[in-house]
Amino acid sequence: MRWQTLDRENCSLARTLAVVGDRWTLLVLRDCFLRVRRFEDFEASLKIARRVLAERLALLVEEGILVKRPYQDRPVRYEYRLTEKGLELYPALISLVHWGDKHYAGKSGPPLIHRHRTCGHDFRSALTCSECGEALDARAVEVRPGAAAKPAAPIPANHIRSRTAATP
Amino acid sequence: MRWQTLDRENCSLARTLAVVGDRWTLLVLRDCFLRVRRFEDFEASLKIARRVLAERLALLVEEGILVKRPYQDRPVRYEYRLTEKGLELYPALISLVHWGDKHYAGKSGPPLIHRHRTCGHDFRSALTCSECGEALDARAVEVRPGAAAKPAAPIPANHIRSRTAATP
DNA sequence: CCAAGTAAGTCTTGATTTAAGACTTTGTCA
DNA sequence: TGACAAAGTCTTAAATCAAGACTTACTTGG
Numbered sequence: 001m002r003w004q005t006l007d008r009e010n011c012s013l014a015r016t017l018a019v020v021g022d023r024w025t026l027l028v029l030r031d032c033f034l035r036v037r038r039f040e041d042f043e044a045s046l047k048i049a050r051r052v053l054a055e056r057l058a059l060l061v062e063e064g065i066l067v068k069r070p071y072q073d074r075p076v077r078y079e080y081r082l083t084e085k086g087l088e089l090y091p092a093l094i095s096l097v098h099w100g101d102k103h104y105a106g107k108s109g110p111p112l113i114h115r116h117r118t119c120g121h122d123f124r125s126a127l128t129c130s131e132c133g134e135a136l137d138a139r140a141v142e143v144r145p146g147a148a149a150k151p152a153a154p155i156p157a158n159h160i161r162s163r164t165a166a167t168p
Numbered sequence: 169m170r171w172q173t174l175d176r177e178n179c180s181l182a183r184t185l186a187v188v189g190d191r192w193t194l195l196v197l198r199d200c201f202l203r204v205r206r207f208e209d210f211e212a213s214l215k216i217a218r219r220v221l222a223e224r225l226a227l228l229v230e231e232g233i234l235v236k237r238p239y240q241d242r243p244v245r246y247e248y249r250l251t252e253k254g255l256e257l258y259p260a261l262i263s264l265v266h267w268g269d270k271h272y273a274g275k276s277g278p279p280l281i282h283r284h285r286t287c288g289h290d291f292r293s294a295l296t297c298s299e300c301g302e303a304l305d306a307r308a309v310e311v312r313p314g315a316a317a318k319p320a321a322p323i324p325a326n327h328i329r330s331r332t333a334a335t336p
Numbered sequence: 337c338c339a340a341g342t343a344a345g346t347c348t349t350g351a352t353t354t355a356a357g358a359c360t361t362t363g364t365c366a
Numbered sequence: 367t368g369a370c371a372a373a374g375t376c377t378t379a380a381a382t383c384a385a386g387a388c389t390t391a392c393t394t395g396g
Contacts, residue, residue: 010279012268013198013261019272021264023189024354030181033306039373049355054374075363077372082306088267090306091295093181095260096189100180103253104187108316111178115310119300127259130294132287133301138201138250138258142283148276192383207344217384222345243392245343 010148019063020089024048025056026096029082029089032066037079065089094125178316187231188257192216193224194264197250197257200234205247233257262293 020026024046031045042053057080060066065086071079094114101110101124116123127136188194192214199213210221225248228234233254239247262282269278269292284291295304 011198012265012272012278012280014195014268015272016264016268017191017194021191021194023185026185026189027182030179034311040371043373049357050374051356051376052354075361075372085271087306088270090309091293091304092260092263092267094295094304094309095263096184097180099256099260100182100184102256104183105180106316108314110180110314111316112180112311113314115312116297116299116302116304117308117310118302119297121297121299123300123304124298125259125304126296126298127262128294128296129284129287129289130292131284131289132291134284134286136259136262136284136291136293138255140285141258141262142285143202143280144283146276146278146281148274149279208342211344218345218386219347220383243343243390 019059020065022056024052025060026093028053028056028060029065029086029093030097032080032082032086033090033093037071037081039078039080042080060086091125091127095127098125187227188233190224192220193228194261196221196224196228197233197254197261198265200248200250200254201258201261205239205249207246207248210248228254259293263295266293 020029027046027048028042031042036042036045039053039057042048042057043050046053048056057066057068061068061080063085064083066080067083068078068080070076097112097114105111113122114125115121128134129136188197195214195216196210199210204210204213207221207225210216210225211218214221216224225234225236229236229248231253232251234248235251236246236248238244265280273279281290283289296302297304
């Protein structure tokens with residue numbers, strides 16, 4: 001599978017990964033949430049190759065996850081900030097971080113602690129059902145194909161063949 | 169940065185990504201949550217190169233995210249199943265899926281619909297604070313270094329130099 | 337018995353991607 | 367004028383991946 005074509009897959013995870021699903025991109029986003037904004041700061045923080053960083057930032061901007069805007073003129077210098085769409089990746093990121101905290105932190109505990117400003121407590125993230133508010137886990141979830149899953153009855157003449165296996 | 173060494177980074181996200189943070193691995197896990205269990209089924213569903221699939225499955229087993237066990241003898245055949253640790257990745261996965269649903273679904277809606285068995289409703293995932301139960305977003309969260317963040321006072325003699333930038 | 341089939345891999349080869357670091361551009365400051 | 371800074375771009379060698387042929391061990395049909 002070519003990753004460029006992944007965004008045409010009929011699966012929301014595949015389409016998401018086509019955009020943010022590469023290690024560097026996720027680490028760049030982590031830095032964004034930690035208020036890193038400038039090219040050189042990303043580079044220093046991540047020790048990423050400059051070419052790769054430039055490419056990733058450009059993609060994130062193109063996808064509307066970051067905005068690039070000048071923070072000074074003469075000479076013009078840019079910073080990258082999360083858009084609303086970018087901020088919405090927070091649940092996914094924090095879930096990965098907390099999973100890492102749980103399974104890979106040393107004895108001295110996690111390297112970063114997250115505090116909920118509103119209630120004032122350190123927290124772990126919890127996944128809940130948007131409808132009933134209960135905590136969710138994988139076993140309590142049932143999946144069925146939506147309208148957009150492999151075309152059921154009326155297939156447009158020139159429609160791309162869909163695959164036989166279920167593709168979320 | 170070499171990805172093999174990433175698990176030694178002092179950042180839970182980096183350590184997590186060292187294990188699951190590659191596109192194929194995340195898609196393999198998606199399939200696991202959709203109850204795909206056999207080598208050939210993963211291959212057919214993902215159209216992944218067999219060598220890469222074998223490698224990824226082996227890593228996931230080694231990390232205790234999947235277990236490999238025979239489902240028949242004569243000839244012995246194996247299946248891969250999520251462990252408890254693997255199941256705990258669900259929040260991260262479903263958050264990525266729902267983000268994709270929101271931003272990349274076509275007009276006919278998302279390809280898969282998730283239903284909460286307990287309450288019977290189709291849902292979106294919601295991130296809440298484990299302490300107060302309120303919905304969480306990135307702006308309501310404050311971060312501070314934990315005990316494990318770059319060694320503060322007493323540095324063991326042979327300790328690896330820590331980096332200057334903040335690494336969550 | 338022999339041939340074909342199946343599941344789960346391994347191996348080989350050529351194409352992509354990445355890492356590392358030098359180089360470029362535009363402007364400031366001493 | 368020379369040194370410095372930020373934000374890139376370019377080059378080349380090394381690592382990783384894709385595609386598909388090959389392997390192993392056992393079953394089933396003729």
